[in-house]
Every structure is written in structure tokens, then in C-alpha cells.
Amino acid sequence: xxxxxxxxxxxxxxxxxxxxxxxxxxxxxxxxxxxxxxxxxxxxxxxxxxxxxxxxxxxxxxxxxxxxxxxxxxxxxxxxxxxxxxxxxxxxxxxxxxxxxxxxxxxxxxxxxxxxxxxxxxxxxxxxxxxxxxxxxxxxxxxxxxxxxxxxxxxxxxxxxxxxxxxxxxxxxxxxxxxxxxxxxxxxxxxxxxxxxxxxxxxxxxxxxxxxxxxxxxxxxxx
Amino acid sequence: xxxxxxxxxxxxxxxxxxxxxxxxxxxxxxxxxxxxxxxxxxxxxxxxxxxxxxxxxxxxxxxxxxxxxxxxxxxxxxxxxxxxxxxxxxxxxxxxxxxxxxxxxxxxxxxxxxxxxxxxxxxxxxxxxxxxxxxxxxxxxxxxxxxxxxxxxxxxxxxxxxxxxxxxxxxxxxxxxxxxxxxxxxxxxxxxxxxxxxxxxxxxxxxxxxxxxxxxxxxxxxxxxxxxxxxxxxxxxxxxxxxxxxxxxxxxxxxxxxxxxxxxxxxxxxxxxxxxxxxxxxxxxxxxxxxxxxxxxxxxxxxxxxxxxxxxxxxxxxxxxxxxxxxxxxxxxxxxxxxxxxxxxxxxxxxxxxxxxxxxxxxxxxxxxxxxxxxxxxxxxxxxxxxxxxxxxxxxxxxxxxxxxxxxxxxxxxxxxxxxxxxxxxxxxxxxxxxxxxxxxxxxxxxxxxxxxxxxxxxxxxxxxxxxxxxxxxxxxxxxxxxxxxxxxxxxxxxxx
Numbered sequence: 001x002x003x004x005x006x007x008x009x010x011x012x013x014x015x016x017x018x019x020x021x022x023x024x025x026x027x028x029x030x031x032x033x034x035x036x037x038x039x040x041x042x043x044x045x046x047x048x049x050x051x052x053x054x055x056x057x058x059x060x061x062x063x064x065x066x067x068x069x070x071x072x073x074x075x076x077x078x079x080x081x082x083x084x085x086x087x088x089x090x091x092x093x094x095x096x097x098x099x100x101x102x103x104x105x106x107x108x109x110x111x112x113x114x115x116x117x118x119x120x121x122x123x124x125x126x127x128x129x130x131x132x133x134x135x136x137x138x139x140x141x142x143x144x145x146x147x148x149x150x151x152x153x154x155x156x157x158x159x160x161x162x163x164x165x166x167x168x169x170x171x172x173x174x175x176x177x178x179x180x181x182x183x184x185x186x187x188x189x190x191x192x193x194x195x196x197x198x199x200x201x202x203x204x205x206x207x208x209x210x211x212x213x214x215x216x217x218x219x220x221x222x223x
Numbered sequence: 224x225x226x227x228x229x230x231x232x233x234x235x236x237x238x239x240x241x242x243x244x245x246x247x248x249x250x251x252x253x254x255x256x257x258x259x260x261x262x263x264x265x266x267x268x269x270x271x272x273x274x275x276x277x278x279x280x281x282x283x284x285x286x287x288x289x290x291x292x293x294x295x296x297x298x299x300x301x302x303x304x305x306x307x308x309x310x311x312x313x314x315x316x317x318x319x320x321x322x323x324x325x326x327x328x329x330x331x332x333x334x335x336x337x338x339x340x341x342x343x344x345x346x347x348x349x350x351x352x353x354x355x356x357x358x359x360x361x362x363x364x365x366x367x368x369x370x371x372x373x374x375x376x377x378x379x380x381x382x383x384x385x386x387x388x389x390x391x392x393x394x395x396x397x398x399x400x401x402x403x404x405x406x407x408x409x410x411x412x413x414x415x416x417x418x419x420x421x422x423x424x425x426x427x428x429x430x431x432x433x434x435x436x437x438x439x440x441x442x443x444x445x446x447x448x449x450x451x452x453x454x455x456x457x458x459x460x461x462x463x464x465x466x467x468x469x470x471x472x473x474x475x476x477x478x479x480x481x482x483x484x485x486x487x488x489x490x491x492x493x494x495x496x497x498x499x500x501x502x503x504x505x506x507x508x509x510x511x512x513x514x515x516x517x518x519x520x521x522x523x524x525x526x527x528x529x530x531x532x533x534x535x536x537x538x539x540x541x542x543x544x545x546x547x548x549x550x551x552x553x554x555x556x557x558x559x560x561x562x563x564x565x566x567x568x569x570x571x572x573x574x575x576x577x578x579x580x581x582x583x584x585x586x587x588x589x590x591x592x593x594x595x596x597x598x599x600x601x602x603x604x605x606x607x608x609x610x611x612x613x614x615x616x617x618x619x620x621x622x623x624x625x626x627x628x629x630x631x632x633x634x635x636x637x638x639x640x641x642x643x644x645x646x647x648x649x650x651x652x653x654x655x656x657x658x659x660x661x662x663x664x665x666x667x668x669x670x671x672x673x674x675x676x677x678x679x680x681x682x683x684x685x686x687x688x689x690x691x692x693x694x695x696x697x698x699x700x701x702x703x704x705x706x707x708x709x710x711x712x713x714x715x716x717x718x719x720x
């Protein structure tokens with residue numbers, strides 16, 4: 001909870017991607033391995049520690065739309081890739097990039113979205129649905145009011161039109177629904193326990209060998 | 224008081240509210256039809272079972288009834304009061320009723336919080352304070368309570384049915400309560416209690432829902448809500464009650480607040496319409512989208528055994544039944560299993576030819592197949608183990624041409640709906656599988672009012688035998704799907720994941 005308190009103190013409206021994931025990991029939600037660096041050499045060392053390939057992302061709370069800002073370098077396969085990408089980010093003149101996030105590259109075979117919002121009448125509500133770019137295009141999502149019972153978590157997965165995405169698809173194993181249910185329940189509990197958290201997006205939540213992992217995350221604060 | 228004693232006392236209070244022996248109608252104008260006089264006239268017309276005391280400060284008479292000058296002047300204690308005076312003096316009248324021993328009161332008057340004025344809000348607070356001193360309040364700004372058993376009725380409800388039934392209705396809107404009460408009367412929805420609670424100064428959605436959940440007279444709860452006072456309490460109550468009884472919810476004013484200031488996609492997509500829908504799903508409430516759907520669902524829940532229905536047989540003739548039946552069934556998640564060979568062969572032996580077919584849907588070839596043949600068809604079809612429920616579509620209006628051909632004046636004289644009702648009733652009793660009647664009337668021109676009359680009589684006769692009737696196949700299928708989905712979810716949750 002220290003992450004939240006610190007961010008509130010410094011007047012932040014949201015946690016950075018990295019802080020968001022540190023917080024979510026504390027709550028038992030699986031996230032990517034990643035490190036924030038400020039120099040090129042640190043970036044190279046971090047990439048080696050995480051293991052190639054990696055992703056580099058411009059980091060900082062002002063940078064919540066990294067894709068649109070072209071601040072994501074995917075599939076960096078070696079030291080040269082990392083150095084080039086790092087230099088590219090910090091030399092940008094349109095946005096100021098002071099920190100860079102070096103992150104485990106998760107291929108995954110499916111993209112889901114989960115999130116948290118607060119309803120004026122019913123309080124914290126958990127969202128589940130199709131992730132990545134399809135979240136906005138299809139809006140194939142479902143909600144449940146927190147706290148979620150296990151059956152709520154299971155039923156909300158079946159509520160979306162594209163629920164077959166959870167089954168075995170194209171020789172990939174079915175999504176581990178129990179783990180996914182744990183995550184949905186945990187997200188609801190975060191909403192109940194932290195009044196200062198207004199909204200959460202975890203998008204994409206990728207599926208690797210049937211297990212979900214949060215690849216990008218945004219925690220919005222009531223500040 | 225112990226918990227059990229408190230509950231008993233509470234039940235006693237509600238008993239005195241819904242089945243009052245003595246009531247006061249406060250605000251009866253001897254000339255003209257205000258809310259008070261309208262309600263008094265309605266109570267007398269419907270045949271309220273108890274004693275009515277009418278109150279007007281000027282005294283006098285109302286159609287031969289003495290008007291008491293004050294509540295204090297009423298010679299006996301009262302159980303319940305109808306308040307229809309101007310807003311400013313409502314708190315004073317309420318207090319007098321409480322002193323007269325009233326367990327509750329309904330306030331028809333408006334001019335309270337709904338006006339948004341400081342005065343209105345202050346008056347409503349006074350009402351709440353009076354309630355806290357020991358009286359339960361319905362309203363203000365409502366149409367009151369309709370209880371067929373006691374003869375309490377809505378404003379303006381002099382002609383509502385006195386036949387009680389399993390459906391309870393809670394409504395924030397007075398107009399919706401009177402509309403549903405009238406609609407129910409001809410559609411066959413019978414009520415235990417209808418409560419229009421208006422502003423809900425004291426009793427409102429969550430507590431009334433809890434009451435209906437506990438009420439032995441109510442098996443099916445329906446409600447119209449626009450907003451709730453306490454989301455968490457409503458949610459918990461709704462979830463508890465649906466574990467016992469079906470709750471059909473018509474949520475008015477569903478819209479997504481488009482331009483809320485939010486940063487995440489989750490929040491931007493989680494507008495109130497989506498959240499409401501989720502709440503109703505999560506609580507296993509039956510969500511309906513208009514008054515007709517609510518009434519149709521109520522009818523289905525009232526008449527059908529509570530269980531999951533998957534396989535349907537549809538039989539009828541003389542219309543474009545086949546494709547539309549299949550499409551509608553699929554839309555609502557039902558199957559129309561092709562009947563087993565042996566069964567369909569036996570059905571073909573008895574149906575008129577040519578033009579008939581006995582797959583599923585069963586085309587009986589024409590709308591004038593005699594009731595005994597339809598009966599045998601339904602008996603055979605029910606033998607198929609995949610058929611859980613049967614729907615018979617009858618285009619009775621075609622008998623008009625028979626009447627014209629025979630030179631008979633009224634279509635009633637040639638339409639065998641009485642025999643058909645007996646036949647269908649026998650099928651249900653014999654097979655244990657429910658049958659639903661769909662009676663479309665496509666001939667509604669003014670020259671055919673005798674058809675309308677015949678259809679209404681036919682409907683009543685079927686309903687008397689407990690057979691639900693719908694105007695339209697899609698309506699019927701949707702209503703059955705509500706029943707089926709409710710019980711499926713209920714069973715799944717009881718069994719665990």
C-alpha cells in the first residue's frame with residue numbers, strides 16, 4: 001500500500017505502468033518481469049537479467065498512452081536493439097522520457113482485459129472481456145459488483161459473446177479459469193480495500209500456456 | 224423485544240396495512256373529484272371489506288356517508304389511513320392518524336421532495352420523522368396499495384380485479400402500478416399486492432422487496448425501479464430474495480452517462496446501464512424491458528412449474544408458423560427437437576392431408592382442426608422425452624369465415640374454444656408437461672369486433688384452467704425463457720460451480 005500512499009502524497013492522478021504492476025503483484029496478480037532504468041547501460045544489464053527478447057517502454061505517469069505516442073519497442077532481441085531503442089526514446093523532442101521500462105516480452109496467444117470501476121450506486125465493480133484493441137472495438141465485456149463470489153467470477157467469464165476464447169483454441173490449452181477467477185476476485189477486493197483507487201485497467205492480460213499475466217496496467221487514483 | 228418477537232410485530236404491522244379492518248380516508252371533498260373522493264369512491268366500488276371513515280374539516284356528507292371533521296372525531300381506533308390533503312398539512316394529519324392507532328398510511332398527495340424545493344424536502348423529512356415515531360408510510364406522491372384480498376385499491380382503481388394471485392408488484396411509478404394492475408386483469412396476471420411507493424419517504428424498494436420475499440401470499444415478485452436509495456442494501460436484498468422466489472425487474476431510465484471524466488477504458492465502458500444489467504444478472508433477477516414483457520413473464524412464472532425448459536414442441540396450422548417458430552426458439556436458447564419417427568408417424572395418421580407435417584414444428588394443416596385431433600397430437604408429441612413444454616398456436620379468428628359461410632351471427636357460436644380448453648387441460652394433466660396457448664388475432668378491423676369478444680372469452684376460459692395465453696409466439700417463448708433461465712441459474716448456484 002506504500003506505493004499508493006506515496007503516489008497520493010506527490011499528487012499523482014495515476015500510478016505509472018511499473019508502479020501499477022508492483023502494486024498488483026503485491027495483491028497476487030501475476031505481472032511481467034520488468035525494471036525501470038535511466039541509463040543505456042542499465043537498460044542493457046536489465047535486459048540480460050530478464051532474458052531476451054525484451055520490450056522497452058517510455059515510462060512515467062504522464063505517459064499513459066504509450067502506443068499512441070510510439071513509445072513501445074517490441075521484441076528487442078539483443079544488446080544492440082536495446083541500445084538503439086533506448087537512444088531513440090531519450091532523444092525524443094516531442095515528449096520528455098526520463099525513464100525507460102525494460103520488460104519481459106510476453107508473446108501469449110490471447111489477449112483479455114480486466115478492470116475495476118466505481119459505480120455511484122453499487123460501488124466497486126470488476127470488468128472482464130476481450131482485450132487488446134478489441135476491447136474498444138467490440139466492447140465484449142461483463143461486469144460484476146464486488147465482492148465477487150467464486151460463482152460470480154466464473155459466470156462473468158461466460159457472459160461475454162466471445163467466451164470461446166477461454167477454451168482450447170488452435171492447439172493452445174484452455175485458459176486456467178480458476179487462476180483467472182482468483183484474479184477477478186482479487187481485483188474486486190482491491191476496490192473494497194482501497195477507497196483511493198478509482199479505476200484500474202489491465203489490458204492486455206495475456207495468456208501464456210493457459211495462465212494469465214498482466215502485460216500493461218493502469219491504476220487511477222482519486223487524487 | 225427479541226428478534227423473533229420483533230419480526231412477528233413487524234408482520235403484524237404489515238397485516239394491518241394490507242388487510243385493515245378500519246381505515247380513514249383523509250381529504251374527501253364533498254363536491255368534485257379530488258384524490259380523496261376518487262379513492263373513497265374507488266374503495267366503495269371495488270367493495271373494500273372493512274369500515275371506511277371519511278374526513279373533511281367542513282364535515283357534511285359524501286354520497287350518504289358522514290364526513291368526520293377531524294381524525295380525532297372518528298369513534299374507533301383505525302388500522303390504516305389514506306392521506307389526500309395538501310402537502311403542507313400532511314405531517315399534521317399523519318400524526319393524528321398515528322395517535323388514532325394507525326399502523327400505516329399511504330400518502331397520495333404530491334408536493335414533497337419531487338419538487339426539489341426546500342419546503343417540499345422539509346415536509347418529507349417531517350413524514351419520515353412521523354414514521355420513526357411508530358407508523359409505516361407508503362408514498363408520498365404515489366397511487367397507494369392494491370390488495371385484491373382486502374379490497375384496498377389504487378388511485379384510480381374502482382374496477383380492478385378482486386381475485387388474488389401469486390404476483391406482487393412494487394413500483395416507484397404510480398402510473399406503472401395502475402397500468403400493470405389493469406393489464407394483469409385481462410392478461411391473467413393475478414396479484415397478491417401492488418404497492419406504488421412514490422417518493423418512498425419511509426418504505427421503499429429494499430425493505431418492500433424483503434417483505435414480499437417473506438410474504439406467504441407472494442410467489443412471484445415484480446418491480447419497477449428508476450433509482451435505488453442504497454445500492455448495496457438493494458443488491459444484498461435482491462440476491463437473497465431471488466434465492467427463494469423469482470424477482471422480475473423493469474429498470475426504468477437505463478442510459479449510459481456518456482461524458483463522465485474518467486481515465487480508464489474500464490470506467491468509460493462501465494456506465495450505469497451496463498452496471499445495472501450486471502447487477503440484475505449477478506443477483507439472478509429476471510430483467511425485462513417494458514411493461515408488456517413484465518406482464519408476460521409474470522404470467523409464465525405464475526402458470527408454469529418452476530423448472531428448466533429446453534425442448535419445445537410447437538403445433539399449429541394455417542399460418543407461416545414453421546420458420547418463425549424455429550428462429551424464435553433459437554433466439555431464446557430453446558431446441559425444437561425433430562419428433563421421434565414413431566411419434567411423428569402416429570401424428571401423421573390423424574392429421575388432415577394434404578398440407579400437414581409432423582416434424583417439429585407440427586403443421587396441422589389448417590386452423591380448423593377439431594380439438595380432439597389437436598388433443599391427440601399433443602398427447603403423442605409429449606411422449607418424446609426431449610419435449611419439456613408444448614406450444615399450441617391457434618388462429619381462432621379464421622372461424623369468422625365459418626360463421627359467415629354458415630350465416631351465423633357471432634363467431635362465438637362456431638368456435639370450439641371451450642372444447643379446446645378442456646382438451647388442452649386434459650393433455651397437461653395426463654402428460655405432466657405444460658401447454659401454452661398462443662392466440663394471435665390478425666383480424667382486428669372494426670367489422671370483426673365479435674372476434675375480439677370471442678378471443679377475450681377464450682382467453683379467460685384457458686386462464687381459468689391454468690393455461691397461459693399469449694398473443695404472439697415470440698412473446699410466449701421469451702416469457703418461458705425467463706422462467707427457464709431463472710431456474711437454471713438458481714440450480715447451478717445451489718449446486719456450486
